[in-house]
Amino acid sequence: MLESTRRRMLEALGIGSAAALAGCNANDAPQASDTATAGTESSMAQSTDTDRVAADPTNLPDPVDWNSPQTHEVTLTVEEVTAEIEPGVTFDYMTFDGQIPGPMVRVRQGDTVELTMENPPENAMPHNVDFHAIYATGGGAVATTAAPGSENKMRFQARYPGAYIYHCAVPNLDYHISAGMFGMILVEPEDGLPEVDRELYFGQHELYTNKGVGEEGHHGFDMDAMANEQPTYVLLNGEKYAWAAAGRGPVEVQQDETVRVFLVDGGPNYSSNFHPIGNVWSRAYRDGGLPEDQDPEEYADKNIQTMKVPPGSCMIGEMETPVPERIKLVDHALSRVARRGLMAEVDVLGEEDDDIYDPDFDGSENDGPRYG
Structure with a gap:
């Protein structure tokens, strides 16, 4: 002890x-x-x-x-x-x-x-x-x-x-x-959250180091870079692309599941613009807020593309998975994704449904209205 x-x-x-x-x-x-x-x-x-x-x-x-x-x-x-x-x-x-x-x-x-x-x-x-x-x-x-x-x-x-x-x-x-x-x-809440099929938990934060992204060796912490809010890395779960295919991922879920995602933004300085590429937050709870005297499902925002999550706050978002795909969970300040290491990936496993999404469509059977 x-x-x-x-x-x-x-x-x-x-x-x-x-x-x-x-x-x-x-x-x-x-x-x-x-x-x-x-x-x-x-x-x-x-x-x-x-x-x-x-x-x-x-x-x-x-x-x-x-x-x-x-x-x-x-x-x-x-x-x-x-x-x-x-x-x-x-x-x-x-x-x-x-x-x-x-x-x-x-x-x-x-x-x-x-x-x-x-x-x-x-x-x-x-x-x-x-x-x-x-x-x-x-x-x-x-x-x-x-x-x-x-x-x-x-x-x-x-x-x-x-x-x-x-x-x-x-x-x-x-x-x-x-x-x-x-x-x-x-x-x-006392009556709990609506039931879902699967839940995932992520944390976003910045690392301020004294070397550049990808520069090999041991990186010390750079207090000046932190004071100036100039991070080397912006990460989900502490490592570059930790749960993407390039890292330890992707995370796998099944078709037609409802997936609840929890995000905590540690910061210490950057807000997250949390977005599922190829999907949407079908229900979302801004800043992690949950009601005391209302059904959480009725309280939630619906069909939100990107959730702003300030440093020191959280979000809860749910996704539906009607077709097989690879969902990329990103901060839509996209240089953080392309340059600083922030992304997780979720693979939806199942059978294709061409009525919802047809990646091989060639237009030969299209007799509907045309635009443009």
Whole structure:
């Protein structure tokens, strides 16, 4: 069991106020450990601690199936790891549970969460977690701040439904989030969400490094590039094209399934313009908002082509899959797709339906109206 050290953590950081500890002012605490790590670079890629940081988008909790408030014990463990952004390019990530985005926490409105935030002794920096889904100073960031080799706990009730980000919120919080420390908590309404056939979970963020896209070797973190909002990479799930065919994908679904997609935008600076190429968000929930006293299906926006997702926010979108195709999930700021590594792909497997889409149409049987 890691030692609970909140008071000693405050003393170690030299911080006298809760506001600074919650990440409101990066100048109120020593930054030596952050700066030392951020400046690490090498002409050679470094050995990796893990095969991947990209969270499996199909690995998320099952939908809520209980009808009265429950208490959940949740542990988030900080893992500082070296991994590849793309082959031959390594980076020192900071993660919750070794993955980007961090594990989805899924509860029902009115449930209680007993959270433990662990910071193992092999880590170099202090960390905490701020949940946008709770009423608490710093979203719980003050209560959970832990030095390496310690842990802290908090308990909260999830009182309002929706999909919300959680993220590290120590001083230099933008660096920690960029390096991977963010995830989603989903608070389902008391009556749950409409049933779907399949769910996927993604997280978008920027990486600011001291080398160019694809430049081999170890990339250190570039604080100036972050301050100027000039990222090297813009990514889904922490790696270049992590779940596209060029990476670990594509994800496979079946024809005629309804697929629900969750996106959390960690930022720290860029909004996402989330779009499924070759499809549409048949139902979409802007900023992850879910109603308390209305059927979510009636509350949803319908047939939305592109969802704006600000940094520090989420979205929930659903797709129908009537024909076999490859759906590309992208930020429609398309230079991020073509130049900076952001794309996932979903293959719909099934039989062609020429009435909906005929890729081999030659016009010989067309007796309908013509345009143009």
